[in-house]
Amino acid sequence: MPRIDADLKLDFKDVLLRPKRSSLKSRSEVDLERTFTFRNSKQTYSGIPIIVANMDTVGTFEMAVVMSQHAMFTAVHKHYSLDDWKCFAETHPECLQHVAVSSGSGQNDLERMSRILEAVPQVKFICLDVANGYSEHFVEFVKLVRSKFPEHTIMAGNVVTGEMVEELILSGADIIKVGVGPGSVCTTRTKTGVGYPQLSAVIECADSAHGLKGHIISDGGCTCPGDVAKAFGAGADFVMLGGMFSGHTECAGEVIERNGQKLKLFYGMSSDTAMKKHAGGVAEYRASEGKTVEVPYKGDVENTILDILGGLRSTCTYVGAAKLKELSRRATFIRVTQQHNTVFG
Amino acid sequence: MPHIDNDVKLDFKDVLLRPKRSTLKSRSEVELTRSFSFRNSKQMYSGIPVIAANMDTVGTFEMARVLCKFSLFTAIHKHYSIHQWQEFASQNPDCLECLAASSGSGSADFEQLEQILEAIPQVKYICLDVANGYSEHFVEFVKDVRKRFPQHTIMAGNVVTGEMVEELILSGADIIKVGIGPGSVCTTRKKTGVGYPQLSAVMECADAAHGLKGHIISDGGCSCPGDVAKAFGAGADFVMLGGMLAGHSESGGELIERDGKKYKLFYGMSSEMAMKKYSGGVAEYRASEGKIVEVPFKGDVEHTIRDILGGIRSTCTYVGAAKLKELSRRTTFIRVTQQVNPIFSNSQ
Numbered sequence: 001m002p003r004i005d006a007d008l009k010l011d012f013k014d015v016l017l018r019p020k021r022s023s024l025k026s027r028s029e030v031d032l033e034r035t036f037t038f039r040n041s042k043q044t045y046s047g048i049p050i051i052v053a054n055m056d057t058v059g060t061f062e063m064a065v066v067m068s069q070h071a072m073f074t075a076v077h078k079h080y081s082l083d084d085w086k087c088f089a090e091t092h093p094e095c096l097q098h099v100a101v102s103s104g105s106g107q108n109d110l111e112r113m114s115r116i117l118e119a120v121p122q123v124k125f126i127c128l129d130v131a132n133g134y135s136e137h138f139v140e141f142v143k144l145v146r147s148k149f150p151e152h153t154i155m156a157g158n159v160v161t162g163e164m165v166e167e168l169i170l171s172g173a174d175i176i177k178v179g180v181g182p183g184s185v186c187t188t189r190t191k192t193g194v195g196y197p198q199l200s201a202v203i204e205c206a207d208s209a210h211g212l213k214g215h216i217i218s219d220g221g222c223t224c225p226g227d228v229a230k231a232f233g234a235g236a237d238f239v240m241l242g243g244m245f246s247g248h249t250e251c252a253g254e255v256i257e258r259n260g261q262k263l264k265l266f267y268g269m270s271s272d273t274a275m276k277k278h279a280g281g282v283a284e285y286r287a288s289e290g291k292t293v294e295v296p297y298k299g300d301v302e303n304t305i306l307d308i309l310g311g312l313r314s315t316c317t318y319v320g321a322a323k324l325k326e327l328s329r330r331a332t333f334i335r336v337t338q339q340h341n342t343v344f345g
Numbered sequence: 346m347p348h349i350d351n352d353v354k355l356d357f358k359d360v361l362l363r364p365k366r367s368t369l370k371s372r373s374e375v376e377l378t379r380s381f382s383f384r385n386s387k388q389m390y391s392g393i394p395v396i397a398a399n400m401d402t403v404g405t406f407e408m409a410r411v412l413c414k415f416s417l418f419t420a421i422h423k424h425y426s427i428h429q430w431q432e433f434a435s436q437n438p439d440c441l442e443c444l445a446a447s448s449g450s451g452s453a454d455f456e457q458l459e460q461i462l463e464a465i466p467q468v469k470y471i472c473l474d475v476a477n478g479y480s481e482h483f484v485e486f487v488k489d490v491r492k493r494f495p496q497h498t499i500m501a502g503n504v505v506t507g508e509m510v511e512e513l514i515l516s517g518a519d520i521i522k523v524g525i526g527p528g529s530v531c532t533t534r535k536k537t538g539v540g541y542p543q544l545s546a547v548m549e550c551a552d553a554a555h556g557l558k559g560h561i562i563s564d565g566g567c568s569c570p571g572d573v574a575k576a577f578g579a580g581a582d583f584v585m586l587g588g589m590l591a592g593h594s595e596s597g598g599e600l601i602e603r604d605g606k607k608y609k610l611f612y613g614m615s616s617e618m619a620m621k622k623y624s625g626g627v628a629e630y631r632a633s634e635g636k637i638v639e640v641p642f643k644g645d646v647e648h649t650i651r652d653i654l655g656g657i658r659s660t661c662t663y664v665g666a667a668k669l670k671e672l673s674r675r676t677t678f679i680r681v682t683q684q685v686n687p688i689f690s691n692s693q
Contacts, residue, residue, distance in 0.1 A: 001552070001580070001673070001674075002548060002578055002579050002580055002673050002674075002676035002677070002678065003676070003677045003678070004355070004360070004548075004677075004678045004679075004680070005363070005677060005678065005679045005680065006680070007680070008680045008681070008682065009679050009680060009681055010682065011681070011682060011683055013682075013683065014682050132364065132367070132662055132663050134364045134365060134366050134367050134663065134665065135366075135367045135368070135369060135370065135662070136366070136367065136368045137368075137369075137370045159364070160363075160364060161363065161364065163366075164364075164366065167366075180364055180663075181361075181685070182686055183686060184686045184688045184689045185689060186685075186686070187685070188659070189361060189571055189684050189685050190569040190570070190571050190684070190685060191569070191570045191571055191652075191655070191656035191659060192362070192570065192571050192574055192656050192657075192659045192660040192663060193357075193360075193361060193362050193570075193571030193572065193573075193574040193575040193578070193660055194361060194362045194363075194364055194571075194574075194659075194660055194663040194664065195361040195362070195681075195684075196361060196363065196364070196679060197361075197679075197681050197682070197683075220686075221686055223686065223688045243688060243689070266689075282655075283373070284651065285372055285373040285654075285655060285658060286372050286373075286655040286658065286659065287570060287651065287652045287653075287654075287655030287656045287659065288652075288655075289659065291689070293689040295689070
């Protein structure tokens with residue numbers, strides 16, 4: 001018999017953070033840097049834990065250059081060649097501590113990633129990304145990668161429930177990517193009916209991960225700096241962004257001009273567009289699970305970064321957190337029915 | 346005294362499926378074909394249990410020809426003549442096992458149904474469809490049809506509650522159509538205030554039907570492949586689609602061109618449009634309970650079918666079901682307040 005879980009699960013749009021008394025005098029006093037030691041790799045990380053998603057439009061080397069200047073992180077997409085990587089490593093050695101090499105669970109991906117990690121040993125992060133992190137095949141793959149790279153920090157996902165977070169951590173992953181279907185260009189929920197509201201997923205998965213001294217990334221669903229703050233408040237150690245970083249100079253693809261408006265293409269990595277580009281089309285037995293949109297061109301990503309970090313600092317002052325680290329301890333979410341006054345849109 | 350049922354009944358939009366651990370490696374490993382043996386007709390069925398609705402825009406012979414290639418089912422609408430049936434049967438003998446002949450509960454409908462089934466004995470399914478399956482008259486009608494056709498598989502509806510599912514099965518129906526008012530061109534809920542959220546209706550009716558070894562069809566309310574998956578997850582044996590299959594080359598009606606855009610007409614079978622077409626207008630004592638929409642032309646239905654089947658295969662891999670049969674056993678629904686991130690919904 002099918003079962004219905006009675007308690008309602010929540011999205012970012014269902015909550016706001018309750019203000020709390022604070023002794024902070026200015027937003028500028030807030031420290032957004034975090035330091036982590038990872039459970040399995042034993043590596044130590046320090047930086048502002050916001051990650052550019054490993055999508056071929058946003059997870060670019062150009063993006064990584066700007067991000068690393070702010071101590072932010074980039075999961076570089078898996079479609080760069082070994083030569084692209086060597087060239088990047090030579091010209092931008094300062095960026096390498098803030099990037100991850102990505103791979104799916106296929107044999108070709110793994111071989112390509114292994115060559116990159118051998119050629120560029122300064123890269124210490126691996127991002128293992130599959131649509132459905134629940135398959136036993138993926139668990140085996142994580143174990144294999146852990147045994148091949150014992151000292152690299154492994155991000156793995158995506159999943160949305162505590163028991164699978166635990167399984168992946170115990171299989172060798174350090175940081176679990178959390179999110180099924182919340183992304184702005186993801187159509188998994190429409191195509192399959194499968195998913196989990198992101199705020200509840202982050203709260204539940206963070207709890208499981210932290211119990212094992214593991215970490216999580218909230219991946220997808222953030223549409224504004226306030227959502228990023230809510231994700232950290234819910235317990236995310238890292239927040240990964242795709243749509244919010246799309247449409248910038250540093251994104252892949254040309255600027256399109258139409259009716260005097262400048263646009264850039266953004267699409268999900270299982271969309272028709274991506275599957276045509278990288279796999280020669282959508283296979284017969286599957287549906288595309290992503291969409292393609294034209295987003296307004298927003299100029300350099302620097303401005304967007306400052307907007308996000310400024311928003312986060314302001315959140316911290318509202319709830320009295322002197323450091324990003326304290327945000328989740330100071331977070332009380334209240335349930336709401338609307339986010340903002342819509343009278344002027 | 347009016348009585349209020351206090352637990353909230355749910356629609357597809359109120360839930361998502363929770364992913365579960367899975368040993369499947371690829372969507373291509375998922376088996377969508379199901380086999381059933383029906384309670385009263387004792388007939389066997391095997392196929393992918395998705396049904397094109399018996400609406401004159403969707404349940405066409407052209408649709409049936411494509412759907413049967415994918416082993417999907419078509420409930421042919423009741424407005425084809427016996428000659429059209431004979432012509433189709435002679436040209437497409439392979440499709441006949443994947444379709445049903447439809448009828449309302451009127452005697453003219455029933456006579457036409459008898460003629461068709463006598464002329465084409467390979468058609469083994471009957472779809473008895475009335476707006477309100479709760480009338481005693483309909484129960485008697487189902488009994489009469491069962492007596493007249495003891496070995497045909499009878500689909501009957503529509504109802505939305507367990508006790509009426511049981512009554513119709515015990516009266517001779519094999520498969521009960523479940524759904525009142527969820528359809529995209531149905532206005533019953535607006536015109537009458539009557540209805541039942543589709544997900545809860547399916548869960549409750551499936552439970553009632555399966556207890557008697559009967560089967561159900563979730564009829565209406567699916568707006569995307571994910572909804573089809575949720576209907577199966579909730580326990581539906583079959584899922585019937587109207588709006589999702591509307592607007593294709595194989596759908597009934599002419600192609601309309603306006604401002605360089607192509608459309609096709611789609612309407613409910615109790616809409617003014619349908620009533621004018623088939624009964625010379627809306628009778629004085631009743632309101633139309635359907636609407637007329639122009640849907641964007643979507644080309645050949647084959648693409649839509651692949652999209653739906655691909656979606657369900659993906660659902661099965663997410664919840665660890667190697668077969669469609671296992672989907673409802675592997676289903677846990679979680680309650681949600683929104684389905685998708687709407688941020689780019691206007692910039693496709």
